[in-house]
Amino acid sequence: MSKETLILDGNQVANSIKEALKERVKRLVQEGTTPCLATVLVGDDPASETYVRMKGNACKRLGIDSKRVVLDQMTSTEQLIHVINELNNDPSVHGILLQHPVPHHIDERAAFEAISIEKDVDGVTMLGFAQNAFGQALFPSCTPAAIMAIMDAYHIPIEGKHAVVVGRSPILGKPVSMMLLNRNATVTICHSRTQNLDHLVSQGDIVVAAVGKPNFIQGDWIKPGAVIMDAGYNEGNIGDCDYEACFPHASAITPVPGGVGPVTIATLLKHTVDAAERSMKA
Amino acid sequence: MSKETLILDGNQVANSIKEALKERVKRLVQEGTTPCLATVLVGDDPASETYVRMKGNACKRLGIDSKRVVLDQMTSTEQLIHVINELNNDPSVHGILLQHPVPHHIDERAAFEAISIEKDVDGVTMLGFAQNAFGQALFPSCTPAAIMAIMDAYHIPIEGKHAVVVGRSPILGKPVSMMLLNRNATVTICHSRTQNLDHLVSQGDIVVAAVGKPNFIQGDWIKPGAVIMDAGYNEGNIGDCDYEACFPHASAITPVPGGVGPVTIATLLKHTVDAAERSMKA
Known part of the structure; x- marks a missing residue:
């Protein structure tokens, strides 16, 4: 492949989110x-x-x-x-x-x-999930929000793309699917009972790995040029994707560690500041 | 095709739901x-x-x-x-x-x-949506619940099947996707911005049409042997699927009228009786 694979640097995205918070925190404290x-x-x-x-x-x-x-x-x-x-x-x-x-x-x-x-900054309540699914959440779940933030920071197009989400948990697979859908991606949600997973993943312009199994997503499942968002964080700092094997096929990929993880924490901080600002207006 | 296409008779399913309600209504009235x-x-x-x-x-x-x-x-x-x-x-x-x-x-x-x-028998609230998405709804939206009830009445297998849902509305496309997912289908959600819709629909073992456009789903999009659940109800009693064209490709199909519609109403009645029984216990 002639084009190089872009490494989506979560630390950099997290830093820019946190940088933007500093002024807001300062003002709140004042x-x-x-x-x-x-x-x-x-x-x-x-x-x-x-x-x-x-x-x-x-x-x-x-x-x-x-x-x-x-x-x-x-x-x-x-x-x-x-x-x-x-x-x-x-x-x-x-x-x-x-x-x-x-x-x-x-x-x-x-x-x-x-x-x-009002204090559900991690987006775990059912009402928070539904607000997010309907595109009007105060605080979407942090990991799904982090995935979207990274894609936005790198100007990765979402509309009209086929996103394949592997995993269906209430705080990750389901909400990120709804967020991608609300951004006009076509979304396929896969899980442990999915048949022909490799074939489905191979159709993804965007692949979100949210399955919690180390090195589960294989390199030869990846469509050439796909964007890989690895939300896995397994023991020993290992993602859900076989990074080395997936890397050459992808146009962009989040590393583990240093990908989705730090942005998840930055998102949690952002939501906390949002909540504090909201409490001032209440 | 040698096997005949099964017409999923919504009136029959609705009648059996309503029949089962009669005794419960009688008891409540007593x-x-x-x-x-x-x-x-x-x-x-x-x-x-x-x-x-x-x-x-x-x-x-x-x-x-x-x-x-x-x-x-x-x-x-x-x-x-x-x-x-x-x-x-x-x-x-x-x-x-x-x-x-x-x-x-x-x-x-x-x-x-x-x-x-407690009274949201049509499943329209955000909390009701989330409860449904998490598999614990008092009252799922009636049309999605009707789609599931018809498949269950005809013992159509869902687990491990690839369901393609065309439409993403808050009361139909999104909740039926979550219900299919919770029954262990792999789910692809398509909509107006989906690219290569025909190719995606052609992968569906189950196709749910929830788009609100008459005769939108074409016969040659249908995988041989697919089950077609047409939740469309457009002017002139026309479904979202081109029925005549889809029929020979499908193993089973809901007609319009007489498919999902009557079961939706029966489900609404069932939820009302459920709610009345719950109110007695409260």
Whole structure:
């Protein structure tokens, strides 16, 4: 292939999002409101602890407060909802992130639904999902929003393109499909029961990997010139796409790490600042 | 083709749904609750008047009350929402149907959102959409639910099949895509900006036509043996598929009229009875 593959640099996109937030945070602080993200972690899963710490550190670097709530592994659904309600009612908190997965005995959906829509900066509530599906979300889920932000930052055309999304989770596959659809892509949603997955992926002008299996998407599945958005983040910093094998076929690709991940965090920060600004107007 | 095409008889499916409701309505009435559907019609669009009258008549035949609210063409969004709130608060009303389209000056989405989720028997609210997308709706949109009911009545396999949905409206294309996805179909969502539509439709094991253009889907687009679900209902009782041309290619097809339409109404009645039963338990 004569044309070089473009590496979609998530760190650069994230930095430009964060750069644009600095002035807004400064203004909010001057007006007496420091944006604040509350993170709720239940249990002691090391990966989840790492994610929460990363998010907290990212807040700090921008001057955004973060309020860390850590709950015991044995916390009940009712106790968790009680904590979420306290955060809903706390005017100093602008965004609430419940780190998932939560322990199995907790009704995760009920806990997500407890988050007030005004503070649902991670876009996990059902109402937030529907608003996003209808193109009018306050806060779309961060990873899908990050995928769109990267494509927009690199001026990758979406309208009329065939996007193949591999994965159908409520916070990734389903919402990113709706976002691509609302941007006038034709969207195919694949999953574990899909037959002839390779054939379907090979039709994608845009391929979104959201399946959570390391190196799952193979190089010879990729249509020459396709754009690959890899939202996978598996143990050992490995994406859902076999990067080396996919790279030569793609016109553009997100690396893992350094692709969708940092933009997801930047989007979370942006939503927190958005929420803080909204709270000022309320 | 040696095998005959199966005509999916919506009237028969509708009758068996309604037959099953009779005993439930009887029991509710004995217990002092007559299920009641409120229909709200704004303006004097003749087609909408016909639909509302058909729904009212269908209620009557089953012993379900229907409360018809007809509002002037010039009704404001606020006035319409006020009427909907009265119906929300009326314990004798179990389901609310706002006939759409409403006049252009009305904020249809705001009016839909005013309907209480417990009475949203037509599945038009955003929360109802999301519940449906996550496989846990009280009342999925009636036309998508009717499409699924017909396929189930005829034992048409869905899991692992490639379903191509043509149309992406909030009450048809999007929810039916989510329902097919939740039943483990691979789903491609096409629309007015889709390129190579014929090629995409020709891959569908199941084709759902939800585009609102008479005779739009052509016979030579249809994969041999595909199942065609035509949710179109255009002027002159014409579907979205060119029926005569599609028929010989399909293994099964819904006619228009007599396909998805009657099952949509039966589903609305079923949801109204469901809502009445739920109100007894509340």
